[in-house]
Amino acid sequence: MQALPEFRFTSDLRTGIQAIDRQHVEWFQALETLRKAVAAGRGERTVAQALAFAVSYTQRHFGDEEAAMAKAGYAGLAEHRALHAQLAARLAELTAQHGNDFDCAQEVLTLMGGWIREHIAGSDKLYVPALAKG
Numbered sequence: 001m002q003a004l005p006e007f008r009f010t011s012d013l014r015t016g017i018q019a020i021d022r023q024h025v026e027w028f029q030a031l032e033t034l035r036k037a038v039a040a041g042r043g044e045r046t047v048a049q050a051l052a053f054a055v056s057y058t059q060r061h062f063g064d065e066e067a068a069m070a071k072a073g074y075a076g077l078a079e080h081r082a083l084h085a086q087l088a089a090r091l092a093e094l095t096a097q098h099g100n101d102f103d104c105a106q107e108v109l110t111l112m113g114g115w116i117r118e119h120i121a122g123s124d125k126l127y128v129p130a131l132a133k134g
């Protein structure tokens, strides 16, 4: 089993929009809790709970972020929503593929490890001017 890198929110990922930054920090924390549960070989139930929380937090964050973009009349909303939908679909696929929460958690962490930083730095940052005005 390969070691999964730590999930740590770093200041370069700040958008300056408080509600968003707070969720991004909590999102990293949820993934880090899951990573630690897997790395420590914690019980199935602990991993299952951490996995469910991380996945539901992802969905909640996407919903809140999309609502904020819509409220601000952000022109890139449809494109951004599609990126969220793509990731949500991949998460749903992984959950459906693995009956075992431990294997599923590994795959989710591997997927999110590459995705989360790239998405915040590359896509979330683009809406900042539009949202900061509102």
Ligand SMILES: [Fe+2]
Pocket: 065, 080, 084, 119, 123, 124
């Ligand atoms: Fe986003």
Ligand SMILES: [Fe+2]
Pocket: 024, 061, 065, 120, 124
């Ligand atoms: Fe985000």
